[in-house]
Amino acid sequence: MNVSPVPASPRLTSLSHGGGCGCKIAPGVLSQILQQSGAGAVIPPELLVGIETADDAAVYRLNESQALVATTDFFMPIVDDPYEFGRIAATNALSDVYAMGGRPIMALALVAMPVNQLPLEVIGAIIRGGQDVCRAAGIPIAGGHTIDSVEPIYGLVAMGLVHPDRVxxxxxxxxxxxxxxxxxxxxxxxxxxxxxxxxxxxxxxxxxxxxxxxxxxxxxxxxxxxxxxxxxxxxxxxxxxxxxxxxxxxxxxxxxxxxxxxxxxxxxxxxxxxxxxxxxxxxxxxxxxxxxxxxxxxxxxxxxxxxxxxxxxxxxxxxxxxxxxxxxxxxxxxxxxxxxxxxxxxxxxxxxxx
Known part of the structure; x- marks a missing residue:
């Protein structure tokens, strides 16, 4: 049986009601939400990809040779090892940039943790896992936001560049x-x-x-x-x-x-x-x-x-x-x-x- 390295604290997966991308809102419910929220949205001509096709990321034309790819993804633990949870969440977030044909340029960290239940070293291991994935992708985590939460959540805002013709x-x-x-x-x-x-x-x-x-x-x-x-x-x-x-x-x-x-x-x-x-x-x-x-x-x-x-x-x-x-x-x-x-x-x- 699997014995993954876990800290002397609650299992990460025990603190969340779902795990990984299985946390997503059900597709039928999400469709209803988006239909209700899309009216009156500002859509500039530079926005090459928005929410209209349920695509992986938004794409905004900067000039004739560059477009910005922007996305965010975060979820609750899918494994109990905090370092591996951070790696998985960061890899998943960067995937949306790659899926649009883009190359990542930087990321921002999104960190929501039950600070009264998880030791600080566990939270630090999650963040370190995300940092190591971004280092492997050749990009910095240039900032982010943290909150105290009832469930552990980690992910990234990821940004990249792509030629408009290669989106x-x-x-x-x-x-x-x-x-x-x-x-x-x-x-x-x-x-x-x-x-x-x-x-x-x-x-x-x-x-x-x-x-x-x-x-x-x-x-x-x-x-x-x-x-x-x-x-x-x-x-x-x-x-x-x-x-x-x-x-x-x-x-x-x-x-x-x-x-x-x-x-x-x-x-x-x-x-x-x-x-x-x-x-x-x-x-x-x-x-x-x-x-x-x-x-x-x-x-x-x-x-x-x-x-x-x-x-x-x-x-x-x-x-x-x-x-x-x-x-x-x-x-x-x-x-x-x-x-x-x-x-x-x-x-x-x-x-x-x-």
């Missing part, structure tokens, strides 16, 4: 495109098993390796003309983010389940019932627009909706660019990147096939 939205897939996924699925399943102290050491290490791997292929992929759309797979699961891609482009998306990479042991853990509550909320929010074909494994729905903390990039590219896309992933250390489906004209929906 890659989640909404620009084209008929005939091929879908490539950069990381295997199963982080939510792992986290459910970890919270019940049923995650093996090897699987815990796999979880950390996946969730702390920066999505550095993003800006390199954006340099390829055949790459039309990019998003990262996070709290809404593969199905939710693929469906956002379909809705944004007004197209149909198909996923071939047998080709979807999974983290080791995830299928067995899901079959044993280690599934997050967020998976069910995800399905309730968008399942009406997803067709599950006959012949799928019984765990397919749970795994397709499994919330991914710091998940992989989902790329829509022209068929003749697939090899170049896979080569970029391989050079950046994403050996499990795989072709998982495609895009075609037709009614907006997601179909998951065996």
């Amino acid at each position: 890659r939205r989640n909404a620009d897939a084209r008929p005939g495109d091929v879908l490539v996924l950069g990381k295997p699925l199963g982080v939510g399943v792992y986290s459910a098993a970890l919270k019940k102290e049923q995650l093996a050491d090897g699987h815990y290490r796999e979880m950390l390796a996946s969730t702390t791997r920066l999505n550095t292929p993003g800006p390199l992929l954006a340099e390829l003309s055949g790459v039309h759309a990019i998003t990262d797979v996070t709290g809404f699961g593969l199905a939710g983010h693929a469906l956002e891609m379909a809705r944004g482009a007004g197209l149909a998306v198909q996923i071939d389940w047998a080709r979807v990479p999974l983290l080791p042991g995830v299928a067995e853990l899901a079959a044993a019932g280690f599934v997050t509550g967020a998976s069910g909320r995800n399905w309730a929010g968008y399942g009406a627009d997803v067709l599950l074909a006959d012949g799928l494994p019984t765990t397919a729905q749970a795994l397709a909706t499994d919330p991914q903390t710091s998940g992989g990039l989902l790329v829509a590219c022209a068929p003749d660019s697939v090899q170049a896309v896979l080569e970029v992933f391989a050079r950046e250390g994403f050996a499990q990147a795989a072709v998982i489906g495609g895009v075609q004209a037709g009614p907006v929906r997601l179909e998951i096939r065996p």
Whole structure:
């Protein structure tokens, strides 16, 4: 069984009602909130990407050759080791910059902690984990904000730069495109098993390796003309983010389940019932627009909706660019990147096939 290093204080995951990207507001509820709050918003012509496509980050044109990518992401602990929690949260936040085709330039820390329950050294370890990830990305944490909170929360405001012509939205897939996924699925399943102290050491290490791997292929992929759309797979699961891609482009998306990479042991853990509550909320929010074909494994729905903390990039590219896309992933250390489906004209929906 996993024995991760924990301080002489409450388990971090015991102090929060959810963990990682599984903390996200359910997609159906979020849609209602955004619909009610969007009226009368100021939209300057320099705003290249806003909230209209549920994209990964906002993009604001600065000049002919530069656009600012801005995003924020924060959540409650997905692991008990404070340093690793900080690393995971920071990696996840920076992912949105990479997913837009940008390169991070700096970050601000968002820190909300129950200071009467957690030793200061634990809080310091969380912040140090985030700092080390930003150092690996080559950027500073240039400031931030802290508050006393009933639950531990950590994340970043992340900013980056991208050429306006290389911005890659989640909404620009084209008929005939091929879908490539950069990381295997199963982080939510792992986290459910970890919270019940049923995650093996090897699987815990796999979880950390996946969730702390920066999505550095993003800006390199954006340099390829055949790459039309990019998003990262996070709290809404593969199905939710693929469906956002379909809705944004007004197209149909198909996923071939047998080709979807999974983290080791995830299928067995899901079959044993280690599934997050967020998976069910995800399905309730968008399942009406997803067709599950006959012949799928019984765990397919749970795994397709499994919330991914710091998940992989989902790329829509022209068929003749697939090899170049896979080569970029391989050079950046994403050996499990795989072709998982495609895009075609037709009614907006997601179909998951065996």
